[in-house]
Amino acid sequence: MNKVLKYLLSLIIVVFLWWLAALIISSKILPLPIEVFEAVVELKSELLFHMLASLKRIIFGVGSALIIAVPFGLIIGRFKSLDKYLSPFIYLAYPVPKIAFLPIVLLFFGLGDLSKVFLIAIIVFFQILVHTRDAAKSIDPELILSVKSLGVSKTQLFWHLILPASLPRVFTAIRISLGTAVAVLFFTETFATFEGLGFFIMDTWTRVNYSEMFAGIMALSFLGLILFLFVDFVERIFCPWIFLNDPENKV
Incomplete structure (x- = not known):
């Protein structure tokens, strides 16, 4: 079946189940899908404005984490001595609920976008780091020895084996981090800002306008879908070998 279908x-x-639930509950708290779709059409310009504000924060947050976490994870994964000494620090820092540091982050970076971007980056950083490190560690040693026997340099080994072999799990980490980033984004946009889908959703909730609130939730879901599809698209470019047996690639 075609992916679009x-x-x-x-x-x-989803719309059918939503419509059915709205009929059963019969409450303004859960409006009918048609009412929400009408709100989306009516507020399309405003929703687009807030979507772009949220998208900017996610891109900068996840992008900043990627730039640091991927090379750092690859290095730790390939050097056992570094992994031995740094892993305890990673395991101590990873489980800490970093969202609890929000007041401190606000004190250091202020109420603007920087604090929101930093919080997203620091939370998804460890997800990407651990996945990348594990990907680099799990490369078959015999495969590395086979490539080394061809007389390649360390740079060639990295670009032609270590990085390509780790990329699929890096993209998995990106998908996981995007889901986390959207959740963190919603929380950070509920205060000290007048831009973003998190603000829009909470603002409509306080005004008891549930149709517009669900329109904001739909916009946030659509934003997440677009980001996931973009990651899939980029993965097909950089990791084409993992899609060779994909039925959708066959005519």
């Missing part, structure tokens, strides 16, 4: 079928099923 799969998404369309999924959307139809």
Whole structure:
């Protein structure tokens, strides 16, 4: 089945279940899908404005984490001595609920975008770091020896084996971090800002306008979908070998 048809079928099923739940509950708290769609059309310009504000924060937050975490993770994964000494610090820092440091982050970086971007970056950093490190560590040693026997340099070994072999799990880490980033984004946008979908959703909630609130939730879901599809697209460019047996690639 064509991928577009799969998404369309999924959307139809979700809308149908939503419509059914709205009829059963019969409350303003859960408006009918048609009411929300009308709100989306009516507020399309405002929703687009808030989506772009949220998108900017996610891109800068996740992008900053990627730039640091991926090379750092590859280095730790390939050097056992570094992994031995740094892993305890990573394991201590990773489980800490960094969202609890929000007041401190605000004191250091202020109420603007920088504090929101920093919080997203520091939270997803460890997710990407651990996945990248594990990917680099899990490369078959015999494969590395085979490539080394060809007389390649360390730089060639990195670019032609270590990095390509680690990329699929790096993209998995990116997907996980995007889901986390959207959740963190919503929380950070509920205060000290007048831009972003988190602000829009909470603002409509306080005004008891549930149709517009669900329109904001739909926009946030759509933003997440676009980001995931973009990651899939980029992965197909940089990791084409993992899609060779994908039925959708066959005519």
